[in-house]
Amino acid sequence: MNDGAVAYRDLSYRTRWVTYEFLQDSWKMFNAINVAEKNAGEPGARMVIAAGFRVRGRASGNKDVAIQFKDIVTKYSTGKLTLERALGAASQVRSSFDIIPKLQGNFAFTKAYVAEQGGKSEGFKGPNIYVDLSLFKVPAPEWLHIGKPFKWENQRLNLEATFAQLLSLPHGREVVSTADGPIEGGPEGVRSGIEVARVLAGDDDVLRALRNASKPD
Template sequence: MISASGFNPLHAEARDALARIRTFHRIVAEHSARYFPTLVNDGAVAYRDLSLRSRSPTHDFLVRAWKMFEAVRKADTDSGHPGPRMVLACGFRMLGRRAGLDASREHFKSIVDRLQRGGIGAEQAVREAASMRPRFDIIPQLQANFAFTKAYVAEQTGTKGKLPGPAFYVDMAIFGDDRPQWIDLGPDIDWAHPKLNLHAVFAEARGLQDGRHPSGGPTDIRDGLAVAQTLANDPNVLAALRAAEKS
């Protein structure tokens, strides 16, 4: 829609597109949380590191993503638009550079030291602390995040990649060997991008059932370690992950 105005928000034909984007931004903001952080433009990215021991973060992320998708879809279709396409993918990511984190720590220490020796007052200390930004060059969670790479490329392939929209597609690597009964899934979709050597099995999520699950999350969803073993096709992937942290 915004393309009709040449991506000029001041153009008369941009009015409806801007209203649609503002609604989208509001819904994404309403669903964002500490364990479901998002970045938003004319699309949105949500991300979370999975737990190597517990299945519950995997399940929680899926549920939150579904609820946001449903809210966006309802608002969009109620306004006469086709609705969104969402791709939930999993993958490895590199740890972010420490430079930004170290700089933030030194800045905070400087504020405390100057406050203690009387170099600045409490008001100035609060003002400096409030304006601190931990880093300017990276968003660590998205730095070399190959789950994001897979999700972005898969979404862009759309119908040609066997992922027509609007719909919510889930990377089947998050589930165990048996299909879970608490989520309505469409048939498996073998997706691939040969040029980038990316491949995955997706399925359309059509609904989630509310209900109680065992402590730690449903038994038919994988924790981060099991997901990593599946992606790497390596039962000893934990040793490789630990070695990578030290390098």
Template structure:
């Protein structure tokens, strides 16, 4: 590795290279509108059962390095990539496929259209948990009163459990252009050449050759002219080998290689270092 691409362990940048996937239940809006958006209507039972199954499967597939945020009939998973290792990129792709496959199988088995998922990569800006920051004063008060004996441990636990921030965000999803690309592409649907049910992956995750352990459909040149977004997607039809050496397969990119492609700059680290000063 030459000096222009070397990454030190203590290197901190104001931007991260991120990967994100958005999954959405096809036809759910039509289901709930048929019940006039009334959960007590008899036609709403099937829609409610469908979304509960979806939430359960997403929860079962969530993990420390595959956190998710559910928003009604859609969900997003996200992760920052390593600038030095390919394994996190591969791990996220495999986990995304596993979640999509589980949702698809359950949904179609129940007679529903299935989901559409889009996985994309991009830069994201660092953020902060504003809602939790606003709660620090309350937490400090609980700890101080517990220490001086003003309240007991049981009351301290009750107060802490009852805390609800007035405002909260998921910082990893703010100014996250991987999430933006995945969401907008999924929403473009058939008109954007991404019909469902299907799982589409941003081909920027891979090198010049298609990985032999993936069954991929043809390249799809996707463009969103109003947002100046474009990339090449392909449908993931199957992942034949979901286990690879600890370093990850050689034909999937680490965060640095993806950053170089995103920025169209082989010296992207120099630009990141300059931005961090």
């Protein structure tokens, strides 16, 4: 991005460690960039970490392209378009996905971008790091060092979240046991992907809700 950078990660339905690993990586990147910025006499960068759903892969974009081509062929075969106009229309067809499909239809990216653009007037001041608290259980774990939480919303885009400045992030790793054997966990208080999804969707049976939402009319 112009004068910025984006990092993204799909969370795990099974373990909260992936969530915490992304937070750790984000914390390391933020500090590395800001050390370099300050050494260069620059004011430093601001980071916003947000959670959200996204459209996965290129399937949706390819389906949309196929529909557009089919429409052009139909109009040409029925005489509604000349060959010249049909070829011109076909040359303008574009997939809804660009060079980085994981950032297209990505509501976490949209939320983080719009929130960061709000700047100081919306609670995101200075070269600090802010985190979407939907990534953590309520109440927030005692080991999490954050500033005072604040509500943020953008009514035009129907986006909302509770953010807080991330002051520091301890490092740790643990192994938890399940019926399937040991899996990598993460510090208590961090949410796994399915737990985050339930909060964002406001539905405990979020997988069923998402399947129903993706079905064609």
